[in-house]
Amino acid sequence: MKKNIAVLPGDGVGREVVKGATAVLEAVGQRFGHEFEFEYANIGGAAIDESNNPLPNETLELCKQSDAVFLGAVGGPKWDSLPSHMRPERGLLAIRKELGLFANLRPVIGFHSLLHSSPLKPEIAENVNLMIVRELTGGLYFGKPSERRGESGETVVDTLQYTRQEIERIIEKAFELAIIRNKKLTSVDKANVLESSRMWREIVNEKAALYPQVEVEHMYVDAAAMKLISRPKDFDVVVTENLFGDILSDEASMITGSLGMLPSASLTGDGFGLYEPVHGSAPDIAGFNKANPMAMILSAALMLKYSFNLREEAESIEQAVQEVLNAGYRTPDLQPNGNMVVGTEEMIEIVAQHVKE
Numbered sequence: 001m002k003k004n005i006a007v008l009p010g011d012g013v014g015r016e017v018v019k020g021a022t023a024v025l026e027a028v029g030q031r032f033g034h035e036f037e038f039e040y041a042n043i044g045g046a047a048i049d050e051s052n053n054p055l056p057n058e059t060l061e062l063c064k065q066s067d068a069v070f071l072g073a074v075g076g077p078k079w080d081s082l083p084s085h086m087r088p089e090r091g092l093l094a095i096r097k098e099l100g101l102f103a104n105l106r107p108v109i110g111f112h113s114l115l116h117s118s119p120l121k122p123e124i125a126e127n128v129n130l131m132i133v134r135e136l137t138g139g140l141y142f143g144k145p146s147e148r149r150g151e152s153g154e155t156v157v158d159t160l161q162y163t164r165q166e167i168e169r170i171i172e173k174a175f176e177l178a179i180i181r182n183k184k185l186t187s188v189d190k191a192n193v194l195e196s197s198r199m200w201r202e203i204v205n206e207k208a209a210l211y212p213q214v215e216v217e218h219m220y221v222d223a224a225a226m227k228l229i230s231r232p233k234d235f236d237v238v239v240t241e242n243l244f245g246d247i248l249s250d251e252a253s254m255i256t257g258s259l260g261m262l263p264s265a266s267l268t269g270d271g272f273g274l275y276e277p278v279h280g281s282a283p284d285i286a287g288f289n290k291a292n293p294m295a296m297i298l299s300a301a302l303m304l305k306y307s308f309n310l311r312e313e314a315e316s317i318e319q320a321v322q323e324v325l326n327a328g329y330r331t332p333d334l335q336p337n338g339n340m341v342v343g344t345e346e347m348i349e350i351v352a353q354h355v356k357e
């Protein structure tokens with residue numbers, strides 16, 4: 001199989017960890033006889049520096065002509081004072097919208113050898129395997145108007161808007177995933193307060209009738225936030241809107257021990273995808289070879305699974321990550337506690353080597 005991948009390193013540690021994804025795909029290519037070709041382009045702050053635009057046209061065109069996209073991370077203090085429509089994060093939101101990447105899958109898997117890296121009690125974090133499905137192209141992050149008002153700009157407005165069709169397609173995606181997993185779907189909303197959540201709940205109930213084999217529960221987002229870290233094993237698939245999904249998945253990363261362990265797949269309805277770690281650009285450690293590349297490496301496994309249907313190849317990456325963690329290699333974020341501390345580059349090399357074996 002031959003595939004062209006657009007690689008957008010972005011900013012901060014994004015530029016360091018993205019090498020993890022390309023290195024493991026090269027290793028997969030060698031082992032299984034596939035060819036992956038990588039073409040690079042800028043997004044976020046790097047693109048602002050180069051062309052004054054967080055998502056240049058060339059970058060978008062390259063993505064459209066590719067079979068899938070890797071993205072590192074965007075943002076950093078260098079661009080903090082820019083107006084919001086010019087910030088690096090605007091490039092990330094725009095690429096999701098332009099490519100129609102409405103379904104963001106964020107698997108949360110507790111690796112046994114990392115149990116003591118998690119702030120949760122081992123018996124709570126052990127054997128967790130849940131999937132957060134975050135709606136990615138609607139809600140507060142995209143609603144208009146989003147502005148300051150009045151002469152002195154002392155009033156601010158953000159708009160939470162969803163269409164029925166936007167909610168229907170993400171709920172359908174979540175049911176499809178629940179069917180091939182453990183057939184339990186938790187829909188998270190704030191239906192006691194928000195009109196958008198009331199429509200969300202109605203649609204979940206309508207769709208539930210089409211998937212009688214799936215057990216469905218509704219949960220308010222505040223209750224879900226507590227339950228995620230007190231009884232995470234109660235969850236299988238969690239579906240929620242854009243902002244709630246962003247926050248809950250960062251919270252859920254604590255089950256795994258580090259935000260650096262959470263990969264993500266952002267998908268269209270027809271299998272095209274952008275793959276990125278859940279974490280951001282971590283400017284405080286950028287350039288120090290300290291970032292955890294596992295989230296990016298595991299995102300490469302998601303690409304093989306969801307965009308190219310290469311299941312065995314994807315498993316070879318997941319297996320390699322497991323072996324390397326079992327062997328005691330740790331980046332500094334994983335509370336090494338006597339294990340072997342390695343830098344980003346070393347960790348990437350070790351995992352790629354395990355994929356080849």
Ligand code: GGG
Nearest residue numbers: 072073074089276277279280
């Ligand atoms: N790799 C993810 C990343 O760069 N995150 C920074 C960020 O601004 N995230 C907001 C979001 O995912 O909606």
